[in-house]
Amino acid sequence: MFKMNRNEDAVSPVIGVILMVAITVILAAVIAAFVFGMGPSEMAPQSSLRMSNVSTSGFSLEHQGGDIIKYDGINITVDGSDIGAINGSTGTLSAGETIYISTTVANLDAVKIVDINSQQLISDFTVNI
Numbered sequence: 001m002f003k004m005n006r007n008e009d010a011v012s013p014v015i016g017v018i019l020m021v022a023i024t025v026i027l028a029a030v031i032a033a034f035v036f037g038m039g040p041s042e043m044a045p046q047s048s049l050r051m052s053n054v055s056t057s058g059f060s061l062e063h064q065g066g067d068i069i070k071y072d073g074i075n076i077t078v079d080g081s082d083i084g085a086i087n088g089s090t091g092t093l094s095a096g097e098t099i100y101i102s103t104t105v106a107n108l109d110a111v112k113i114v115d116i117n118s119q120q121l122i123s124d125f126t127v128n129i
Contacts, residue, residue: 044115045069049123051111056129058102059111061093069093074122075114078105105129 047066051059063069071091076083083103093099105111109127114120 042115042118042120044118044120044122045073047122049113051125051127052098053100054105054127054129056105058100059105059127060098060100061113062098063093063095065095068095069122073116075116076101077112077114078103078127079109 045067047069048064050062050064052062053060069092071093083101105127107127107129111125111127113122113124115122
């Protein structure tokens with residue numbers, strides 16, 4: 001009778017190495033997701049705004065459509081200077097509504113409206129008096 005010898009010594013170490021490499025790749029991917037912030041990011045409100053009734057003492061800001069904007073969720077700057085709170089920083093600006101911003105502006109001043117949470121620009125204007 002002929003007897004066959006099966007040598008299975010190499011199977012277990014190969015499977016062990018494959019599992020260790022797979023675990024290492026998965027851990028690297030998880031750590032990279034935390035370090036590089038691949039999760040969902042904050043989005044600024046998507047709105048269409050229009051500046052009107054511009055004078056040296058202020059301007060009107062008209063919400064023409066899009067997301068509702070919370071007064072306490074935005075920062076308005078004129079030529080890089082923060083103009084402060086809008087109407088006590090309470091309330092919202094919805095489509096079709098207009099708010100008057102009382103501040104000193106000059107011709108060709110840059111007015112920027114930035115979402116505070118995401119630090120993304122909502123709108124920017126150049127003053128034309």
